Amino acid sequence: MKNKFLGAHVSIQGGISQAFLNAEEIGARAFAIFTKNQRRWESKPLEEKEIKKFKELMKESGISPEHILPHNSYLHNLGSGDAEKREKSLNGFIDEMERCNQLGLKYLNMHPGSHLNEISPEECIKLIADSINTAHKKVSNVVVVLETTAGQGSNMGSRFEEIAEIINLVEDKSRIGVCIDTCHTLAAGYELKDEEGYEKTMNEFEKIIGFKYLKGVHLNDSKFDTGSRKDRHDSIGKGVLGEEFFIRFMNDKRFDNIPIILETIDSSIWKQEIEYLYSLMK
Template sequence: MKYVGAHVSASGGVSQAPINAKNINARAFGLFVKNQKRWEAKPLENSEIEKFKNEINEFGYNVKHILPHAGYLINLGNPESEKREKSYNSMIDEAGRCEQLGLTLINVHPGSHLKLISEEECLGLIADSINHVHANTESISIVLENTAGMGSNIGYKFEHLRDIISLVKDKNRVGVCIDTCHAFAAGYDLRTKETYNKTMEDFGKIVGFEYLKGIHLNDSMYDLGLKKDRHESLLKGKLGEECFRLIMNDKRLDDIPIILETIDETIWAEEIEFLYSLSKN
């Protein structure tokens, strides 16, 4: 069974997120557990934590279908040790907030080498940072999102994700989220049955579906392999309907959060309904 939703607003408090998800008939959702553009945030209030937990129970959400997204300032592969420490400490804080909310996953962009060190060195620093986060949290799983390959960002190759995971000590607490726009921008074609199957077979061989914990389902403004991270609404970009049909009928993607981050939130309910219309399940 597919669990489709969107990255909804938590403006006014994290307890608003389940309400916003329910309002668009989402069966899964993503959220930020603090301001994604700032390092600091006040602690979660107990009343807000309890309200969030009560709402996900009331609305029937399973925590494995909720995929929080870590803040944009975090760079777990920063070559400068002080800045990297600031990043993994921020990640520890966000992961701790997720655990307070009873959540089990947190999605993060792997990191950037900033053209100061090699990709291989950066991969090692990212894994080391994840090990620090694991050592300072109870149970949260770090979910690494593939990237489009813009600038100095790591994660645009499935091999990058594999290599980071290989260096993480607790492999039961690490996973991967595939962003369809990012994958397409990085050169992984998803538009036809043949190319989709090739991309997914490559993912299975290189990373492994046992590590797949979520999908960010986005169309792409730009064409294949241009390394431009620009999300678009479904059917308004370059991916085409067949891509989304294949995703909605791929049983390997059952029972994980499939999260829209498309650019027009006013049509998320329509996009969710459209995606379910493609499913033969």
């Protein structure tokens, strides 16, 4: 248990510091949050007293910034071919990076972006990297964490090669990372259910991207099978991944010491899911 840091994407309703209380309730050693309302472009700035309370609770909780994985707004598209929409997204993204800095957090997790069939995937990748480079210059410290996607529609990041190409174009390699979402990875066509498929996928990840860039995991079961290109999460053990996958994952040292976040569909059983996953460790 000591090297695996499990948690879930917890609510910040009632103030961002509520995240620590919600994490404690489910026995989390890590967690994810939104730093603002993810469905709105504009949000009021964080209040000084809320920032102070957040930092105090972080210290008390023993949960370090390395095990907190904030997620940006779903409204952002840093790869949009529309310059106005891209700038709006970039400004929103920079605001969220600044919030992370204010809270003493290290990471900001994002879905890379979508070409919306308006530009080529290659152009989209370049725009995403350019946006990240601009954000890096505007805000210090925060590491941008690219999430693997399911391959729905025109979303980028479902192939390891696409993630690797974005990283390749990012100037400051010390401030870019990757979050593997297990449901998305399966949906994108990477086999995880049996030992052979699991090892092949992990070897590909190492060869194409590199585990040195891995900063977090979204650990989710999937309602649909390998290559479905459908982003439909399921509760641990209720989907198609199977117990063998979770045993393999929980005992894989490559996933030690990083935030492992549940985004499974029933928050009322997160505590039990976390306990169950820890019980699989040998």
